[in-house]
Amino acid sequence: MRVLLLGGTTEATVIARHFADHGIDAIYSYAGRTSAPVAQPLPTRVGGFGGVEGLAAWLAAERITHIVDATHPFAAGMSRNAIDAAAATGLPLCGYARAPWDAGEGDDWTHVADIAAAVDALPEEPCRIFLAIGRQTLSAFAVKPWHQYLLRLVDRPEGRLPLPDAEIVVARGPFTEAGDLKLLKSRRVNLIVAKNSGGDGARAKLDAARALRIPVIMIDRPVLPPRRIARDLPGVMAFLGHPADLGV
Ligand code: 3Y8
Numbered sequence: 455m456r457v458l459l460l461g462g463t464t465e466a467t468v469i470a471r472h473f474a475d476h477g478i479d480a481i482y483s484y485a486g487r488t489s490a491p492v493a494q495p496l497p498t499r500v501g502g503f504g505g506v507e508g509l510a511a512w513l514a515a516e517r518i519t520h521i522v523d524a525t526h527p528f529a530a531g532m533s534r535n536a537i538d539a540a541a542a543t544g545l546p547l548c549g550y551a552r553a554p555w556d557a558g559e560g561d562d563w564t565h566v567a568d569i570a571a572a573v574d575a576l577p578e579e580p581c582r583i584f585l586a587i588g589r590q591t592l593s594a595f596a597v598k599p600w601h602q603y604l605l606r607l608v609d610r611p612e613g614r615l616p617l618p619d620a621e622i623v624v625a626r627g628p629f630t631e632a633g634d635l636k637l638l639k640s641r642r643v644n645l646i647v648a649k650n651s652g653g654d655g656a657r658a659k660l661d662a663a664r665a666l667r668i669p670v671i672m673i674d675r676p677v678l679p680p681r682r683i684a685r686d687l688p689g690v691m692a693f694l695g696h697p698a699d700l701g702v
């Protein structure tokens with residue numbers, strides 16, 4: 455058995471630790487989006503594969519027998535390519551799906567379908583907006599430059615930002631409710647834009663928003679083609695044909 459673990463999330467880090475602790479032959483894969491990704495306890499590769507064809511060729515060259523896609527729910531391009539490459543090579547694939555967040559008592563969420571719909575949903579009057587969606591999709595918000603934007607990025611960006619009135623906080627999660635409460639209060643944030651990433655690593659801002667009664671524009675995750683899914687570590691181990699009682 456030789457596993458490709460497509461990573462870049464908190465859950466992928468947990469799976470990598472489990473594979474390493476149980477001597478499972480696996481390679482961890484990062485896209486190379488950040489300057490210094492967290493080190494993993496597995497042999498690690500960084501960078502794209504070169505589309506579906508590049509991935510299929512890589513899988514053959516590396517004699518991969520199983521693909522575990524534990525990428526972020528918004529990494530839809532990678533997940534679609536992995537599904538297509540698995541079909542092209544006949545290799546088994548399992549996606550690790552973390553449940554989306556649901557609004558609870560005291561939450562004031564507006565669900566939108568994608569980034570463009572989030573921009574449309576912004577109020578016309580100037581607000582202090584925490585854009586908690588990273589760096590890659592900031593340019594979409596340039597059509598509404600009159601807001602004060604608070605950005606949380608993993609790396610300090612090179613060059614100018616597409617938003618004239620933006621403050622950058624450089625931080626890599628996972629985040630805490632106390633830390634996010636402090637951040638939202640200190641910047642007097644009155645609106646949050648977030649991706650429905652699920653998981654624990656980015657949940658803190660939503661708990662802080664509830665406590666401070668700040669409305670949230672929640673971007674729903676992209677829909678993926680059908681694929682086998684595991685929702686926990688035993689599900690991943692069962693996919694690999696390892697007894698689930700492997701101390702998971
Ligand atoms: C490169 C690896 C771990 C994984 C930690 C999780 C939690 C913290 C929360 C906010 C939201 C955001 C962003 C976020 C979170 C975890 C997880 C998660 C959101 C790292 C990482 C990589 C990336 C890529 C980066 C994106 C950006 C998105 C920041 C490492 C830290 C906003 C997503 O500058 C860029 O190009 C950044 C790009 C994709 C979204 C975007 O479009 O800008 N993640 N994040 C991975 C690779 O190269 O393959 O550097 O160590 C991983 C984590 N980010 O092991 O503990 O699991 O979700 N990541 C979002 O959810 O909206 C921050 O600030 O509240």
Ligand code: NAP
Pocket residue numbers: 460461462463483484485487500501502503504505506508509524525526528529530531532533535588649
């Ligand atoms: P994406 O848009 O879905 O993928 C675009 C291209 O990036 C892919 O086709 C592939 O290039 C490359 N790629 C993506 N993930 C890769 C991986 N793990 N290993 C190797 N190549 C990868 O990707 P994204 O949304 O930018 O996410 C990139 C990484 O950041 C992923 O690891 C993801 O888990 C992590 N992440 C993303 C988010 C988010 O909000 N999108 C949040 C947290 C973490 P080729 O076509 O050349 O193979």
